Amino acid sequence: MxxxxxxxxxxxxxxxxxxxxxLLRHRSRGxxxxxxxxxxxxxxxxxxxxxxxxxGIDISAQRxxxxxxxxxxxxxxxxxxxxxxxDTCPVFPGAAESLHWSIPDPALAQGTQEERMRVFRQVRExxxxxxxxxxxxxxxxLLERIARSxxxxxxxxxxx
Numbered sequence: 544m545x546x547x548x549x550x551x552x553x554x555x556x557x558x559x560x561x562x563x564x565x566l567l568r569h570r571s572r573g574x575x576x577x578x579x580x581x582x583x584x585x586x587x588x589x590x591x592x593x594x595x596x597x598x599g600i601d602i603s604a605q606r607x608x609x610x611x612x613x614x615x616x617x618x619x620x621x622x623x624x625x626x627x628x629x630d631t632c633p634v635f636p637g638a639a640e641s642l643h644w645s646i647p648d649p650a651l652a653q654g655t656q657e658e659r660m661r662v663f664r665q666v667r668e669x670x671x672x673x674x675x676x677x678x679x680x681x682x683x684x685l686l687e688r689i690a691r692s693x694x695x696x697x698x699x700x701x702x703x
Contacts, residue, residue: 547681548576549620556581556607558591558663559624559646563670565595565602570674575681580610582627588650594663620677624670640680644673 549567551560560579568577584607595602622642646669652662 546576547574547619547685548617549578549622549677550613550618551577551579552581552610552621552623553579553625553648554582554627555585555650557585557588558648558650559666559670561587561602561605561607562591562595562667563622563624563674564605565600566667566670566674567677569600570678578608578613579605580608580613582610584609590649590659590663594649594660594667597664598667620681622677642677644670646670 551563551567553560556579560581564577564579567575571577587602587605587607592601592603620640620642622644624644624646625648626643626645646666647662649659649663649666652659
């Protein structure tokens with residue numbers, strides 16, 4: 544049943560997928576195995592590091608990784624965070640679920656540093672909301688598995 548593995552994918556693995564990896568790793572308190580990768584990885588964007596540091600999450604040690612590193616691995620949840628990655632992402636056999644989140648690329652933001660950071664913050668908050676939904680989905684699946692394996696079959700209620 545555990546560990547549950549989650550892989551975030553985007554094209555460059557420099558902003559969105561890195562931020563999502565940091566958010567989920569932090570939020571799941573290390574219970575989930577979380578990684579990110581790109582179809583064409585580049586270095587992590589400094590504004591992604593800054594944006595996450597604003598909320599106390601340090602992603603500076605994370606590195607951009609190629610999707611190839613994960614091919615052939617069992618991944619429970621594969622989540623593409625950009626449309627291009629969704630279109631080029633291979634199928635992961637045995638993946639419990641493949642999800643797509645169409646998140647705008649903050650690296651394309653123009654303007655002053657503050658204007659660009661505003662875009663990074665918007666992306667961070669959208670990712671944070673979606674990660675909360677993902678955690679609820681994972682918990683629901685875990686509870687279903689536990690109920691099935693314990694012979695409860697459906698929803699169980701406490702005596703009361």
